Each structure stands twice: as structure tokens, then as C-alpha cells.
Amino acid sequence: MTMPATEHHTLAKHWDIFCTVVDNYGDIGVTWRLAKQLAAEYQITVHLWVDDLHSFSHILPSLDPALRRQSFSGVNIFQWNNPLDIDYIAGQVVIEAFACELPEQVKSVIDKLHKQPQSTVPHWLNLEYLSAEDWVEGCHGLPSTQANGVKKWFYFPGFSDKTGGLICEQQLFVERDNWQANPNNKMALFSQLGLSGIEPDDTVISVFSYETAALNALVKQWQHATQAMHVLIPKGRSLHSLTEFLPCTVSELIPGQQIKLGQLILHILPMTDQTGFDRLLWSCDFNIVRGEDSFLRAQWAAKPFIWHIYPQEDDYHLIKLQAFMRIYCDNLAAQIAATWAEVNLAFNQGDANAVVNHWQQLNSVILPLQQHAINWPNNALNDADLASRLVQFVKNS
Numbered sequence: 196m197t198m199p200a201t202e203h204h205t206l207a208k209h210w211d212i213f214c215t216v217v218d219n220y221g222d223i224g225v226t227w228r229l230a231k232q233l234a235a236e237y238q239i240t241v242h243l244w245v246d247d248l249h250s251f252s253h254i255l256p257s258l259d260p261a262l263r264r265q266s267f268s269g270v271n272i273f274q275w276n277n278p279l280d281i282d283y284i285a286g287q288v289v290i291e292a293f294a295c296e297l298p299e300q301v302k303s304v305i306d307k308l309h310k311q312p313q314s315t316v317p318h319w320l321n322l323e324y325l326s327a328e329d330w331v332e333g334c335h336g337l338p339s340t341q342a343n344g345v346k347k348w349f350y351f352p353g354f355s356d357k358t359g360g361l362i363c364e365q366q367l368f369v370e371r372d373n374w375q376a377n378p379n380n381k382m383a384l385f386s387q388l389g390l391s392g393i394e395p396d397d398t399v400i401s402v403f404s405y406e407t408a409a410l411n412a413l414v415k416q417w418q419h420a421t422q423a424m425h426v427l428i429p430k431g432r433s434l435h436s437l438t439e440f441l442p443c444t445v446s447e448l449i450p451g452q453q454i455k456l457g458q459l460i461l462h463i464l465p466m467t468d469q470t471g472f473d474r475l476l477w478s479c480d481f482n483i484v485r486g487e488d489s490f491l492r493a494q495w496a497a498k499p500f501i502w503h504i505y506p507q508e509d510d511y512h513l514i515k516l517q518a519f520m521r522i523y524c525d526n527l528a529a530q531i532a533a534t535w536a537e538v539n540l541a542f543n544q545g546d547a548n549a550v551v552n553h554w555q556q557l558n559s560v561i562l563p564l565q566q567h568a569i570n571w572p573n574n575a576l577n578d579a580d581l582a583s584r585l586v587q588f589v590k591n592s
């Protein structure tokens with residue numbers, strides 16, 4: 196472990212972010228977005244420590260899971276083995292993402308620094324999950340003093356100006372608007388992804404959900420659509436709810452493969468990096484997303500969406516869903532809000548009949564819903580994105 200012998204220790208300038216991949220791609224998805232933005236917009240050297248590079252490589256295909264150190268987009272990516280086999284050098288900030296436990300070596304370096312007279316310790320932050328619930332405002336930015344006296348700060352993303360904000364790159368909306376202004380962009384993307392047979396005016400829906408009977412019911416209904424419909428689904432959890440429509444097992448499906456079901460064509464999507472995923476969401480008419488990061492990106496896409504929230508014990512996720520739906524629907528006409536909320540609720544409850552009924556009603560409110568989706572991102576950002584608030588928070592704390 197590298198510890199300078201000097202008494203007056205000055206911290207290195209970089210930030211460390213520690214991320215464990217619990218399951219799925221959300222934890223690494225969020226930390227990777229944040230790391231890239233801190234590097235690109237604030238010229239901060241970021242060391243991103245990840246315990247599962249294989250999972251990470253699904254959303255960063257150029258990553259080599261066998262390498263212990265590598266750099267992409269100005270971020271140094273380190274394999275986090277336990278115990279650490281790469282030296283931790285104390286930097287300005289250490290972020291433990293989603294309450295992952297920091298490695299012992301890191302805690303012991305912080306502890307030693309804390310005990311040295313006149314030395315500074317890194318700002319130690321715990322980055323929490325995003326929630327639209329009211330209590331978040333009261334908990335954001337609170338310190339917790341550890342047994343050794345070092346303070347750890349709780350950083351809560353959120354939708355109000357009293358929270359830590361939402362991850363959004365400064366140029367994202369400009370890039371999205373430019374992309375959406377020219378339909379050739381989406382057609383070029385579809386062809387680059389190996390998707391054929393999509394005409395510019397066809398309805399295109401992306402699906403990145405968990406397993407649910409609601410998706411199965413929607414696919415049954417979409418087969419009888421009046422016009423051609425395309426549903427784009429990456430290999431993964433959504434398809435486990437659609438096995439009755441598939442000609443083979445989910446693992447045998449190949450990206451680019453098409454399954455024709457009446458008016459509907461299911462397209463198997465390759466997974467792309469996050470920039471490609473964002474562009475996909477910008478290019479579809481409707482997106483079904485999940486978790487945390489794709490949920491936010493669907494909002495930034497300015498398109499109507501269903502949020503399949505990550506399921507939690509005792510249906511706690513439904514409380515989180517309701518909290519978000521309340522703020523999203525705040526200035527929406529009652530009938531539009533009710534229809535959109537009912538589709539979301541039915542999808543999350545796996546209620547096949549209800550989701551089909553409410554989906555049909557969605558057609559009658561789709562224009563104002565599209566307009567709302569366009570207005571929402573600027574309102575939601577509340578003037579400051581998460582990275583800018585985080586940099587400010589570190590300066591002030």
C-alpha cells in the first residue's frame with residue numbers, strides 16, 4: 196500500500212469511484228456515466244474500480260475484461276479484486292457507489308491520513324440510488340461520522356433542487372435535438388444495428404425490461420396493429436417473457452434476427468455502448484425501460500415511455516413508482532396523466548388485461564403525451580445536473 200512518509204500529506208488530485216456489480220447493468224451503468232462526465236466536463240482524473248469487468252463489457256464492448264488497468268473516455272478503469280492488488284493512492288474524493296463496502300486497504304489509508312496531524316482525508320461520499328420520494332431531500336448531503344471520526348457523506352440523486360440532481364451531460368439535449376431533427380439518423384442507426392425492413396413511418400418501440408406477463412400480453416395485442424410495428428429487444432430478461440413466440444431458446448437468438456408475428460416484427464438487438472443506447476432511445480417512438488439509468492435516459496430521449504422499476508421486497512418499488520409518477524404527471528391534464536400512470540402500474544404489476552386496456556387508451560392521448568415528454572427534461576433537470584452539483588458539494592463540504 197502506498198503511503199507517503201511525509202507528515203503534511205497532500206492528496207493527489209484524482210477521484211476514485213468504487214462500484215460492485217450487484218446484478219444487471221445499473222450500478223456500473225450509473226457510475227460509468229458519472230465517471231465519463233467528470234472526466235470530460237471537469238477534467239477530473241477518475242479511477243473507476245469495478246469488481247466485474249465482464250458485466251461492464253456488455254455496455255462497453257471495447258473493454259477487455261482480462262486487463263487489470265485500462266483507459267476509456269479519459270477514465271482509468273481498474274479491476275477491483277479483494278484484497279486490492281492495485282495500490283490505492285488517496286485522491287481528493289472517494290465515492291462508494293450504492294453502499295458498496297470500500298476495500299479494507301482504502302479504509303485503512305483514510306484512517307491513517309485522518310490520524311496524521313495536519314493532513315487531509317479524501318471526501319468520502321456514498322452515492323445512493325435515485326428516488327423521487329419526498330424523504331430524499333431530508334437525507335441528501337447528511338454526514339455520518341465513522342467510528343474513527345472520519346465523515347462519510349450521503350449523496351442522493353433526485354428531482355428537486357434540494358437533492359443531488361440527475362446525471363445529464365451538458366450537451367446531451369443539443370445532441371438529441373440535432374439527432375431527432377433528421378430522420379436519416381435513425382434509419383442509419385437501425386441499419387448499423389443490423390435491423391432491416393423498418394420504414395421511416397413505421398412505429399418502433401424499444402424494450403429493455405425485466406420479465407413480466409404484461410409484455411407478453413402487449414406483444415399479443417401488437418400483432419393485430421393496423422400498421423407495421425417493430426419491437427426492438429436486446430437478448431436478455433425481456434425475452435424470457437416471450438418464449439412462446441420464439442423459434443428457439445433465448446440464448447440461441449442472434450442479434451439482427453427477426454420474428455414476424457402478424458403486423459409485428461420482433462427484432463433482436465445487439466447490445467451497444469451507452470452512446471448507442473441513448474441514440475436508440477432517441478430513435479424510437481416509445482421506449483420501455485427499467486432500473487435507474489435507462490429510466491433516466493428514456494426521460495432525456497423526450498419520448499413517451501413505460502418504466503419497469505427494479506422490483507424490491509414487499510412491493511416497495513410501487514411506492515417509488517408512485518412517487519415518480521406524481522411528479523411526472525404534476526402539470527399533465529388529468530385524463531392523460533391517469534392513462535399514462537395506469538399503463539405503467541399495470542406493466543409493473545404484470546397485469547395482462549389491464550395493460551392491454553390501458554395501452555389502447557394511450558393511443559387517444561399520445562400527442563399531448565409526446566409534447567409532455569419533450570417539455571419534461573428541462574423541468575426535471577432543475578437547472579443543474581448531478582455532476583455539477585456534486586463538484587459543488589465537494590467544494591463546500
Ligand SMILES: Cc1cn([C@H]2C[C@H](O)[C@@H](COP(=O)(O)OP(=O)(O)O[C@H]3O[C@@H](C)[C@H](O)[C@@H](O)[C@H]3O)O2)c(=O)[nH]c1=O
Nearest residue numbers: 219220221224254466467468469472486487488489505
Ligand atoms: C440494452 C443496453 C443497456 N445499456 C446500459 C444502459 C444502462 O446504463 C444500463 C442498464 O441499467 P439500468 O437501466 O439501471 O437497469 P438494470 O436493471 O440493468 O440495473 C438495475 O440494477 C440494479 C442492481 C439496481 O438496483 C437497479 O436500480 C438498476 O439500476 O445498461 C447499454 O449501455 N447498452 C445497451 O444496449
